[in-house]
Amino acid sequence: MTKGQDITDHFIIHHIDEPKARSLLDKYYVGETKNKVARYTYAEDGLYRTVKKRVLERMSIDEIRSETKSKIFALIILSLLLTSLTITTKYLDV
Numbered sequence: 001m002t003k004g005q006d007i008t009d010h011f012i013i014h015h016i017d018e019p020k021a022r023s024l025l026d027k028y029y030v031g032e033t034k035n036k037v038a039r040y041t042y043a044e045d046g047l048y049r050t051v052k053k054r055v056l057e058r059m060s061i062d063e064i065r066s067e068t069k070s071k072i073f074a075l076i077i078l079s080l081l082l083t084s085l086t087i088t089t090k091y092l093d094v
Contacts, residue, residue, distance in 0.1 A: 006036040012048075016056055016073045051076065 015021035042048055055076060059069060 006033045008036075009039055012042050013077060014070065016052065016059070016069045018052070048080075051080070 011021070012018065040048075052073070055073060059072075
């Protein structure tokens with residue numbers, strides 16, 4: 001389904017505990033994609049990674065199952081998206 005595509009954005013967004021998930025990637029590494037398009041920036045000191053780190057710090061990895069963490073994080077990302085869309089439409093008068 002994603003053959004030949006860059007799924008970095010999806011990987012970063014989906015995995016809350018990114019360092020843990022990245023440690024498993026080596027055995028699945030296929031190679032670099034030729035059509036890599038950087039749609040977003042995920043700077044270590046940027047908003048997205050800062051929020052992600054703070055959420056992970058607040059969550060007890062041992063107490064919350066992986067599925068639940070992903071769902072909670074997806075809701076946080078959705079609310080950030082909706083907030084940014086609201087702000088954008090307000091300033092662009094769309």
